[in-house]
Amino acid sequence: MGPDKTKDYEPFGLVKFFSFTTLLVFLVFAPVLATLISNHANGVMLRRSEEYALVSARNINHQVYDRFVLPSFLRYGSLIPQHPGQQKRLDAIIRDITHGLNVESVSILDQKNNMIVYSTTSGRVGQEGEGLEQFQMAKAGRTSSLLQAKGSFINLLPGREKPSYRLISYIPFRSEKTPSSILGVIEIIQDLSEDYEATIRLKAIITLISFLCMFCLFVVLRLIVARADKIIDARARERQVLEDKLHRSEHLAGLGKMVASVSHEIKNPLGIVRSTAEMLRKRLGETSPANVQLASVIIEETVRLDGIVREFLDFARPREIKLKPASIAEVVRGAAAFISPELDKNKIECTLNIDENLKPIPIDRELLYRALLNVLINGIQAMKDGGMLKITVKGHPAENPKNSGVTIEISDNGPGITDEGLQQIFKPFYTDKYRGTGLGLAIVKNIIDSHKGRIEVASSPGEGTVFSIKLEG
Secondary structure (H helix, E strand, C coil), X not given: CCCCXXXXXXXXXXXXXXXXXXXXXXXXXXXXXXXXXXXXXXXXXXXHHHHHHHHHHHHXXXXXXXXXXXHHHHHXXXXXXXXXXXXXXXXXXXXXXXXXXXXXXXXXXXCCCCEEEEECCCCCCCCECCCHHHHHHHHCCCCXXXXXXXXXXXXXXXXXXXXXXXXXXXXXXXXXXXCCCEXXXXXXXXXXXXHHHHHHHHHHHHHHHHHHHHHHHHHHHHHHHHHHHHHHHHHHHHHHHHHHHHHHHHHHHHHHHHHHHHHHHHHHHHHHHHHHHHHHHHHHHHHCHHHHHHHHHXXXXXXXXXXXXXXXXXXXXXXXXXXXXXXXXXXXXXXXXXXXXHHHHCCEEEEEEECCCCCCEEECHHHHHHHHHXXXXXXXXXXXXXXXXXXXXXXXXXXXXXXXXXXXXXXXXXXXXXXXXXXXXCCCCCCXXXXXXXXXXXXXXHHHHHCCCEEEEEECCCCCEEEEEEECC
């Protein structure tokens, strides 16, 4: 077989490229997708937190105005949050309002100078200038928020500082009687670190799951591609073997036509040579008895050559099979009787073991007879120093239960056949004999195949050979 052409291309090259490209795209896309999802979650959380802060601020605005501003004006004549009494009362009111709420701290800023006049966080009272831009927006009557975020994937690792996420909302502190009047600015700080950490974890989980899913998909795809490559490669090799067989068949067909033509041309002259030699032998027998042997040699060789020519013609132009019900036992006995002289000549003992209850099956009597003779003669030629030839005919279960099959076994105790010989034994022109065409068993196989039967051979060097011919009824 020539060089393997199936390796000149990659059957699944495009699929491999797609798998690697998809993996690369997904490696880029997964973090982007996770970021978009986490950002959306952060946005939803921020909006909800701002709405929560606004509701809390409105409640604080209403409660502080009713419970602190008005009573302070009535009692002290003016609003002074820094006054110890007012400070204490304001602190009690705000802590009562924010108790149980998700609020870290509440501060009130003077709307004139951006100074913290009250805070639930100690130490912040009196500070100025915090949230300048947001303060100005709230002073103008618009609510605004400031986000302070710190942390990423790395902060989820053990030993790292926890991520921080704080939302600072600035809401106008309005008069209940005249809502357009801004009395100050309420600052509400919400600690959203736990929610922010949850969104970071969500982002990490989405990214990790995306990578794992893509990796599994990539591995499965690679396994499918590898399996498909092996299947395609095996089929390509099978196709190559079939092509080689086809080429050999075409070669043998051409050779068969040539052999048939040559054999046909040789056959007639060969018959003339044989007839002439026989006439010459008769005449020499009367005038020159010493030369009769030479004429006999010519006749023997022409007979041998005629047999070879017939083998070539039988192989090149096989006769059309004609099936008729017949007894296998009778055909086997006829073949055994025909080779009887050769058995005696070569000191070979032959035993027949035939099942007499076998039913007739459709066969071409003449072709099967020739096939059996070929196998029997091969066995005789294999036992040059004598031996045992055993012929067994028995029934076997057929594929169709209504019919019965027949098995013919021909065994000898000759030198056996090597493994290499067993692989070549039915191929045309293969022979291990000095004088032989190598067509005998090839013709036998063609005859058995034409009967839709099977011929098998089992042998080992030094242990003899068994030919099994199986025919269906």
